[in-house]
Amino acid sequence: MDVPLDAMKDTFSSQAPFLPADAPLKMEPQRLHHMPDRHGRPFRILPTTPSTLWLRRLFVFGSALLLTVFGVYRINKVFNSLGVSTLGVIILILFAILAFWIALSFTSSIGGFFSLLFRGGLGLGVHRSGPLPQLKTKTAVLMPTYNEDPERVLAGLKAIYDSILQTGQIDAFDFFILSDTTNPDVWIQEERAFLAFRQSTQDTTRIFYRRRHKNIDRKAGNLGEWVKRFGAAYEQMLTLDADSVMDGNLIIRVVSAMENHAGVGLIQTLPVIIDGKTLFARMQQFAGRVYGPLIAHGVAWWHGSEGNYWGHNAVIRTRAFAEQAGLPHLKGKPPFGGHILSHDFVEAALIRRGGWAVHMIPGLFGSYEESPPSLTDVAIRDRRWSQGNLQHAKILNTKGMHWVSRVHMLMGIGSYVMSPLWLLFLLFGILISLQARFYHPEYFGSTPTLFPHWPKVDPIGAKHVFIGTMAILLAPKLLSFIAALFNRETLKGTGGVIRLFLSIIIETIIGGLIAPIAMLIQTSGVLSILLGRDSGWNAQNREDGRVSLKEVVHGYWLYTVFGILLAIAAWSVSKALFLWMTPVLIGLALAIPLAALTASRDVGLALRKAGLLLIPEETSPPPILQLAATNDRLRRKAQHAAPHKPSEAFKILLESDELVEAHTAALPPARKAGEEINSHQLVGLLKLKEASSLQQAISSLTRQEKSAVLETAEGISLLKQFHK
Secondary structure, three states, X not given: OOOOHHHHOOOHHXXXXXXXXXXXXXXXXXXXXXXXXXXXXXXXXXXXXXOOHHHHHHHXXXXXXXXXXXXXXXXXXXXXXXXXXXXXXXXXXXXXXXXXXXXXXXXXXXXXXXXXXXOOOOOOOXXXXXXXXXXXXXEXXXXXXXXXXXXXXXXXXXXXXXXXXXXXXXXXXXXXXXXXXXXXXXXXXXXXXXXXXHHHHOOOOOEEEEEOOOOOOHHHHHHHHHHHHHHHHOOEEEEOOXXXXXXXXXXXXXXXXXXXXXXXXXXXXXXXXXXXXXXXXXXXXXXXXXXXXXXXXHHHHHHOOEOOOOOOOEEEEHHHHHXXXXXXXXXXXXXXXXXXXXXXXXXXXXXXXXXXXXXEEOOOOOEEEEOOOOHHHHHHHHHHHHHHHHHHHHOOOOOOOOHHHHHHHHHHHHHHHHHHHHHHHHHHHHHHHHHHHHOOOOOOOOOOOOOOOOOEOOHHHHHHHHHHHHHHHHHHHHHHHHHHHOOHHHHHHOOHHHHHHHHHHHHHHXXXXXXXXXXXXXXHHHHHHHOOOOOOOOOOOOOOOOOOHHHHHHHHHHHHHHHHHHHHHHHHHOHHHHHHOHHHHHHHHOHHHHHHHHOOHHHHHHHHHOOOOOOHHHHOOOHHHHHHHHHHHXXXXXXXHOOOOOOOHXXXXXXXXXXXXXXXXXXXXXXXXOOOOOHHHHHHHHHHHHOOOHHHHHHHOOHHHHHHHHOOHHHHHHHHHHOO
8 A cells, every 4th residue: 555655746636635525514512401402303212222122121220230239138248247337338338339330241241142142233124144235325434543653544444445345335435534643744644645545546536634733622523523524425424443444344234224224323333353462452352352242232232222332433324413412511621621532422322312323233243443552551541531431420410311321421430430449349348357356345335235336257258249249240251152152153263162261261360360450550540530630632552562671660560569568458357358359469469570471462472373362353354354464564565665764744745746735735724814823833934944954954843843834835835945
């Protein structure tokens, strides 16, 4: 896909502009404290709602509640067998919340198990095989990007393009690269890669590029700006992420389902994690491929027409999105105020609030994404996600929202709040054990009694509660293993029964050891948010770069110290408590070697060579992944063949008159008198005028000044003085 710049000579003049003609579509921020205008659409029961949906929800929530009540009854006997105490009540409340959380996951997975066995997870008339339906409308494929490696991003987008091309229905799609990039060097690389993409496909009428010069409201603002400017020309939009790859057949089937169901506003596919190299990434992709379908089938089974949205790899009805999903700014300052960070849950809730159905179709494969390569990278991403989900607390009282949409948001909040609650449960467990050991009741006080009220831990009952809790936690993995035994493709693709079983054991043990580290990472993230610290917006690391031992020690020594202190506290109370907490203590004590081990590419690839942690997509890659792999090989080969290819913005532009012409044609309108003055632009232009050489210009301008200069025709004209 990487075409030399000189190969593009005399091509741009015959190409279409960077963007098509405007097709504006009205999209306004929703008023969360007012009822929405549903334009006569029904709300409570939509036409695409499964007839037995209420029974499914009764089973999931009712069974989870019964399990919680039983667990609370048993834990009460453990900690309050001789009477009620303050610490005992606190333990009881914490356990009730945590028990309901894991019980709900368990009962949902039971629904997913039967859905998997009976080949469910479809609906809306979608079929896994058979002739592809013929599309009747136009769909825009949207690839937002923010300071990502452009050639890597477009290698994936070209695989999607080629896959759709093979279906014979490429005319039903346009492709948009929607850049919010702030790094000027990456920006010009994007333009170069975009022109190379057009050149390699010989398609100048379906592939477009737009960079926002003011990236307001992050990804949600990026998509919203596109809808307002071009949305009226497209019935649907397929939203992607920078690491997304989707099969053309899957896209055709999902878009057709949208065409055939006028009341559906959004259809979410199930993205499978691929291309993991490090041990951590391979564990993530194995868990996502083996356990993920069970979980996704489960939630789709009881979500019905009140599904959720994960922000990418989904088809959205453009009119529904424009009509209902305009996001307002929340009152107050970040981290809880300002623009809505985790926009996807809210957009799905607002679309459903407006009377449109939101469905998930996990029964079709062909939707893929990548995983961060290490625990450290996940922690950075989770910090942003944690802030976004906690921010949803201010949206829960939105008027007219469906109760299931509120549940989605509560579950999103819970996925991060549960970590500090688990930590509190552990700490209060130690306290109550300490009190039981050192507290001596007074029998002859002002109120003599033969039955003093102090907490006493029942070790036998505690063991039974522990075993029951672990059984519920591990049950989804066992159900996933059983379901895989009935699926020949999955069983073969994961290496057979024995290798699949061993892989589950490896993932469970290492995942269990990592869990307490993740608990503390998430707890610190939640605390920092409550203290008012904003996460910012950073590009995600998608490469498996090596992490030095020094970096690992610096990042994880505190967790090791905490684990040792916790172990000392537990041992000082009783050996039984120490043994009960052993899984947590070992994980924390080994935080440094665990972080280093899981970030290792060598260990990950060694396990792959041994046939462990395999997924079907790597043992027998589907056509779309073969296309993506081919494009990636070509990208790497081109990089190796041109090691001195410039990556700095000024040097890239000076290499090609055609790129300069294309860049200049896409510049924003010049500033008019009375408009806001850009100080970075003024200073940057002055520095450019006074620079005696290209190298001096590059070294003297800041990143903001360089971006501002590149946004003006005057800046490009000044840059040409350095052309040799």
